[in-house]
Amino acid sequence: MRNYVLKGNICYSKSSKELCIVENGYVVCKDGRSAGVYETLPEIYEALPCYNYEDKIVIPGLVDLHVHAPQYSFRGLGMDLELIEWLNTHTFVEEAKYADLEYAKKAYDIFVEDLIDSATTRACIFGTIHTDATLLLMEKLENAGIVAYVGKVNMDRNSPQYLCEESAEKSAQDTQKWLVDSQRFQYVKPILTPRFTPSCTDELFERLSELQKKYHLPVQSHLSENLGEIDWVKELCQGTQFYGESYHQYGMFGNACPTIMAHCVHSGEAEIEMMRKQQVFVAHCPESNANLASGVAPVKTYLEKGMKVGLGTDIAAGSSLSLFRAMASAVQCSKLRWRLYDQSVAPLTVEEVFYLATKGGGEFFGKAGSFEEGYEFDAVVMDDTSIRHPQSLGAKERLERLIYLAEDHHIAAKFISGRVIFREK
Amino acid sequence: MRNYVLKGNICYSKSSKELCIVENGYVVCKDGRSAGVYETLPEIYEALPCYNYEDKIVIPGLVDLHVHAPQYSFRGLGMDLELIEWLNTHTFVEEAKYADLEYAKKAYDIFVEDLIDSATTRACIFGTIHTDATLLLMEKLENAGIVAYVGKVNMDRNSPQYLCEESAEKSAQDTQKWLVDSQRFQYVKPILTPRFTPSCTDELFERLSELQKKYHLPVQSHLSENLGEIDWVKELCQGTQFYGESYHQYGMFGNACPTIMAHCVHSGEAEIEMMRKQQVFVAHCPESNANLASGVAPVKTYLEKGMKVGLGTDIAAGSSLSLFRAMASAVQCSKLRWRLYDQSVAPLTVEEVFYLATKGGGEFFGKAGSFEEGYEFDAVVMDDTSIRHPQSLGAKERLERLIYLAEDHHIAAKFISGRVIFREK
Numbered sequence: 127m128r129n130y131v132l133k134g135n136i137c138y139s140k141s142s143k144e145l146c147i148v149e150n151g152y153v154v155c156k157d158g159r160s161a162g163v164y165e166t167l168p169e170i171y172e173a174l175p176c177y178n179y180e181d182k183i184v185i186p187g188l189v190d191l192h193v194h195a196p197q198y199s200f201r202g203l204g205m206d207l208e209l210i211e212w213l214n215t216h217t218f219v220e221e222a223k224y225a226d227l228e229y230a231k232k233a234y235d236i237f238v239e240d241l242i243d244s245a246t247t248r249a250c251i252f253g254t255i256h257t258d259a260t261l262l263l264m265e266k267l268e269n270a271g272i273v274a275y276v277g278k279v280n281m282d283r284n285s286p287q288y289l290c291e292e293s294a295e296k297s298a299q300d301t302q303k304w305l306v307d308s309q310r311f312q313y314v315k316p317i318l319t320p321r322f323t324p325s326c327t328d329e330l331f332e333r334l335s336e337l338q339k340k341y342h343l344p345v346q347s348h349l350s351e352n353l354g355e356i357d358w359v360k361e362l363c364q365g366t367q368f369y370g371e372s373y374h375q376y377g378m379f380g381n382a383c384p385t386i387m388a389h390c391v392h393s394g395e396a397e398i399e400m401m402r403k404q405q406v407f408v409a410h411c412p413e414s415n416a417n418l419a420s421g422v423a424p425v426k427t428y429l430e431k432g433m434k435v436g437l438g439t440d441i442a443a444g445s446s447l448s449l450f451r452a453m454a455s456a457v458q459c460s461k462l463r464w465r466l467y468d469q470s471v472a473p474l475t476v477e478e479v480f481y482l483a484t485k486g487g488g489e490f491f492g493k494a495g496s497f498e499e500g501y502e503f504d505a506v507v508m509d510d511t512s513i514r515h516p517q518s519l520g521a522k523e524r525l526e527r528l529i530y531l532a533e534d535h536h537i538a539a540k541f542i543s544g545r546v547i548f549r550e551k
Numbered sequence: 552m553r554n555y556v557l558k559g560n561i562c563y564s565k566s567s568k569e570l571c572i573v574e575n576g577y578v579v580c581k582d583g584r585s586a587g588v589y590e591t592l593p594e595i596y597e598a599l600p601c602y603n604y605e606d607k608i609v610i611p612g613l614v615d616l617h618v619h620a621p622q623y624s625f626r627g628l629g630m631d632l633e634l635i636e637w638l639n640t641h642t643f644v645e646e647a648k649y650a651d652l653e654y655a656k657k658a659y660d661i662f663v664e665d666l667i668d669s670a671t672t673r674a675c676i677f678g679t680i681h682t683d684a685t686l687l688l689m690e691k692l693e694n695a696g697i698v699a700y701v702g703k704v705n706m707d708r709n710s711p712q713y714l715c716e717e718s719a720e721k722s723a724q725d726t727q728k729w730l731v732d733s734q735r736f737q738y739v740k741p742i743l744t745p746r747f748t749p750s751c752t753d754e755l756f757e758r759l760s761e762l763q764k765k766y767h768l769p770v771q772s773h774l775s776e777n778l779g780e781i782d783w784v785k786e787l788c789q790g791t792q793f794y795g796e797s798y799h800q801y802g803m804f805g806n807a808c809p810t811i812m813a814h815c816v817h818s819g820e821a822e823i824e825m826m827r828k829q830q831v832f833v834a835h836c837p838e839s840n841a842n843l844a845s846g847v848a849p850v851k852t853y854l855e856k857g858m859k860v861g862l863g864t865d866i867a868a869g870s871s872l873s874l875f876r877a878m879a880s881a882v883q884c885s886k887l888r889w890r891l892y893d894q895s896v897a898p899l900t901v902e903e904v905f906y907l908a909t910k911g912g913g914e915f916f917g918k919a920g921s922f923e924e925g926y927e928f929d930a931v932v933m934d935d936t937s938i939r940h941p942q943s944l945g946a947k948e949r950l951e952r953l954i955y956l957a958e959d960h961h962i963a964a965k966f967i968s969g970r971v972i973f974r975e976k
Binding site for chain 2 (some may be wrong): 199200201202203204205206220223229232233236240413416417418419420421422445446454457458459461462463464465466467475476513514515516517519523526527528529530531533535
């Protein structure tokens with residue numbers, strides 16, 4: 127049943143500057159899409175069932191543009207290193223365990239169950255190099271009703287032997303098999319996932335590029351996260367002017383190939399301009415970039431240039447699966463960047479980070495992340511009763527406060543593409 | 552009944568470098584103080600009642616060195632400004648409401664109830680200029696069993712008329728009356744609280760200095776938080792070399808007058824040296840310093856110099872009352888400071904921030920914040936069962952993860968000076 131009305135304080139973004147709030151309003155779900163937000167319910171919708179959430183806050187589902195499912199097991203742990211050392215010391219060791227399907231089952235059950243409990247309705251997810259474990263993850267997400275792009279990771283160089291695919295050819299064959307097997311899912315789609323340039327040979331990129339064209343696949347990877355990483359890519363790819371070109375030369379950097387690049391903390395002007403022209407999505411992961419001492423991406427600049435930007439939790443370099451925390455972190459990190467580093471880039475506002483976590487990231491999925499008419503009906507109902515206050519507060523203020531203070535237990539209901547994930551808790 | 556044993560995974564700091572963990576251990580409470588941590592319970596304690604917390608994590612109660620109780624009502628709101636504008640636009644307007652005891656009662660009930668539910672066992676708290684409301688706050692804390700220093704705030708210049716005391720003399724008289732009235736409390740003690748130099752005349756400082764000597768009071772205030780504030784103090788106090796001297800010239804800067812100075816983000820060498828010599832406690836408030844775009848204090852340097860440092864949530868410039876979040880924030884902000892601003896000051900470690908939130912801040916209360924023998928028995932039991940993981944983890948790792956992910960519902964029990972606040976939830 128995908129036709130109904132939600133009543134409550136409806137909050138959604140039209141743009142990074144325009145946050146719309148209708149207190150005691152209505153948002154209508156028709157065939158899984160929004161039929162608009164109303165102060166008074168139009169007569170034609172009066173016959174629909176109405177879920178009355180009274181004074182609660184109703185927002186679009188949140189979108190996580192960058193999260194590593196296999197790393198969820200060590201969230202909040204081992205963040206004493208910078209990127210490359212962190213990968214070698216903690217990450218690769220853990221990801222290798224997913225060769226064991228029993229371990230993968232246990233770990234992915236936890237990840238998916240916590241994702242259901244969160245405010246996230248859509249996500250772009252890294253798996254591991256293992257096709258079976260990745261299919262298992264996709265199946266669990268599908269059963270949960272979460273909309274996701276999931277990638278089997280490719281890596282055939284500069285990786286520990288226990289987590290290195292034996293050849294570009296074998297990696298491509300496995301990927302092809304995984305692509306075919308993953309066609310059975312309805313809500314969960316495959317996305318090509320070369321880990322990052324240092325871990326993929328030119329031959330592997332060529333093979334993946336062929337698959338990309340054959341299956342019209344989107345791509346996700348990492349870009350310009352850490353200074354040491356950037357130097358390394360410069361050494362590895364001497365024919366390129368900047369890191370982004372290492373993907374672009376294989377046609378895996380936007381436009382015909384929808385692309386998400388995580389981080390973009392240290393992108394130079396030419397790289398930024400190429401991302402803009404190619405409509406590459408930036409997955410901004412502020413907590414991760416603080417935890418690994420990477421820095422802070424100039425997100426305000428990206429927004430001002432009209433670039434595509436969303437938020438990522440980047441589990442496990444980010445510790446929390448909560449996009450509310452990612453929003454707060456994005457504001458806070460942008461302020462420290464402004465104070466400590468570059469006063470020409472203004473801090474992010476509450477309106478902007480709410481946009482990033484909803485419509486900004488949602489755009490990668492088409493019309494998602496807003497309640498404007500025709501958008502996929504993803505909604506989350508927030509019950510903030512336990513965040514008590516002596517004064518009266520408007521819905522805008524309560525939304526702002528949730529960005530800083532929301533925890534999973536404040537989530538009262540969740541809907542994805544009109545499907546009810548849970549209607550009460 | 553203040554003699555008993557707690558069984559669980561006992562974690563506590565001996566110093567900023569030494570984190571002690573005894574898995575499946577015992578910590579003994581005798582007459583409200585710790586009688587030590589043991590792997591095997593000594594025979595002499597076998598007759599004591601033992602609360603078996605099994606595989607849970609037992610830590611010393613956390614200490615909040617800087618929090619504004621009246622600002623709790625607008626936590627997570629209005630952080631779009633820097634310090635001085637933020638005070639004028641949001642803070643002073645809210646604090647003025649505490650002239651109304653009915654409002655104060657409603658607001659302080661919420662603050663104290665949430666403080667009880669938190670992992671904080673001791674706090675240094677700012678009230679408002681209002682003596683009655685401040686006494687009401689103290690009474691509520693006393694009834695809750697929380698150990699606290701609470702200050703009636705003094706401000707007689709550069710403040711809006713509705714929140715400005717009419718003269719130094721009247722401010723001192725009110726303070727004296729409040730000091731006498733607050734002698735009835737056992738766990739909650741008064742602390743002199745000139746808001747900060749810009750809001751106190753020389754005459755007011757003189758009067759407060761007399762009260763300080765007469766009653767041997769500790770002092771709390773703000774120092775070198777924001778660049779505009781520091782310039783303002785320079786203008787106001789032309790006889791001083793640096794901000795800290797504006798307190799020191801009245802004998803309210805450490806040593807004979809135990810002092811907490813919040814922030815110390817931009818303290819220069821001479822100020823730092825004076826704080827060190829005077830044993831002034833720095834209340835490091837990382838989330839606040841990010842939210843108001845103040846910057847990041849060089850805490851590692853302070854620790855290396857052997858200075859006294861603890862953590863503050865600084866509600867409402869900080870949004871969360873959780874000292875776990877303050878710990879995570881302290882690590883993250885120190886990493887961004889290192890990356891963006893000054894690579895000569897290393898980031899903080901998990902061991903260091905745990906020390907800051909326990910023994911570091913606890914020292915302001917005497918022997919508090921550790922389980923070493925003779926320390927006041929403040930303990931918090933953390934049930935992290937809901938933070939699930941597929942692999943096995945040691946207590947150290949689970950503690951580290953709690954720093955990033957703990958929420959109030961993980962707190963299973965709380966003890967202060969041996970008194971049971973709650974033994975289960």
